[in-house]
Amino acid sequence: MKREHTLRFTATFQIRDALGRARRISRYAWPVGGSRTVSAAASAGDFSGPASCTSLPGMHVALAGGHGQIALQLTRRLVDRGDTVLSLIRNPGQAEDVSAAGANPVICDLERADVREVAAAIAGAEAVVFAAGAGPGSGAERKLTMDRDGAITVLAAAASAGAPRFVIVSAVGAENPSDGDDVFSVYLRAKAQADAAVQASDRDWTIVRPGRLTDEPGTGRVRIAVEPFRGAIPRADVAAVLELVLGEPRAAGSVLYVNGGEDPIRQALDGALA
Numbered sequence: 001m002k003r004e005h006t007l008r009f010t011a012t013f014q015i016r017d018a019l020g021r022a023r024r025i026s027r028y029a030w031p032v033g034g035s036r037t038v039s040a041a042a043s044a045g046d047f048s049g050p051a052s053c054t055s056l057p058g059m060h061v062a063l064a065g066g067h068g069q070i071a072l073q074l075t076r077r078l079v080d081r082g083d084t085v086l087s088l089i090r091n092p093g094q095a096e097d098v099s100a101a102g103a104n105p106v107i108c109d110l111e112r113a114d115v116r117e118v119a120a121a122i123a124g125a126e127a128v129v130f131a132a133g134a135g136p137g138s139g140a141e142r143k144l145t146m147d148r149d150g151a152i153t154v155l156a157a158a159a160s161a162g163a164p165r166f167v168i169v170s171a172v173g174a175e176n177p178s179d180g181d182d183v184f185s186v187y188l189r190a191k192a193q194a195d196a197a198v199q200a201s202d203r204d205w206t207i208v209r210p211g212r213l214t215d216e217p218g219t220g221r222v223r224i225a226v227e228p229f230r231g232a233i234p235r236a237d238v239a240a241v242l243e244l245v246l247g248e249p250r251a252a253g254s255v256l257y258v259n260g261g262e263d264p265i266r267q268a269l270d271g272a273l274a
């Protein structure tokens, strides 16, 4: 009889987090590309499940830019639903906030670390979310070192670490950036170049391009489309979209434009992916 078992093989390690506390974490013993479905008929004999392997509930997510405004809200959502979150931050002073949101903070400056270091930091992740950014106060140079090169480093690290899923927060306008020298044009070109690398990668990628971000409370109602459109959206709603996108296999290979709208998020996502 053919039976299918979804298995997640884990090993438990002890690490020290950014606050110096000892933590036991479960890590995938090898990069499995998410959960692995094994056909008992195809494996040896009558499969009843090895007693030494433990099922890990939820997804193991690595979050680049973990103290960001979207990232912290996403962290709380993921932790609430049972995922484990490892947050890459560059400032140790932010570790406490990240821990309070439920993530394991790891100090990693994405403009200084190389691919090997980032890959080691995110080893075992099933999904990587890039939600970092140089921020509004930064100049053109950091758009290149952070928004472009930092994203490309994290993407390469995701591939090196065998994390199958990669979701990046980009921006509307990256689909057609102008060639001006002003900081905003440099920013959009940096986003476009990072996105192009993502699209050329062999990860199960999704690019999320919101319009203007606001700090208004989330409404739970958005518009999502595969064609560009302008608008504004609370960061809280972007976090909610990312939560759904992460677990949505149909979103792999899609560029999604996201703004405030009329539809509940699930419905808006289903409509965009139909």
Ligand SMILES: NC(=O)c1ccc[n+]([C@@H]2O[C@H](COP(=O)([O-])OP(=O)(O)OC[C@H]3O[C@@H](n4cnc5c(N)ncnc54)[C@H](OP(=O)(O)O)[C@@H]3O)[C@@H](O)[C@H]2O)c1
Pocket (backbone or CB within 6 Å): 064, 065, 066, 067, 068, 069, 070, 071, 088, 089, 090, 091, 108, 109, 110, 111, 112, 131, 132, 133, 134, 135, 136, 146, 150, 169, 170, 171, 172, 209, 210, 211, 212, 213, 214, 235
């Ligand atoms: N603002 C908008 O209207 C808008 C519109 C569309 C898309 N976006 C994009 O949306 C994304 C998230 O937005 P947000 O408002 O949540 O961002 P945010 O609050 O500015 O967070 C960005 C995070 O990236 C971190 N970061 C910067 N440089 C780093 C480095 N070298 N190494 C590690 N982390 C670093 C920052 O940490 P530090 O505190 O250490 O700097 C910060 O926690 C960004 O990619 C942004 O470009 C923004």
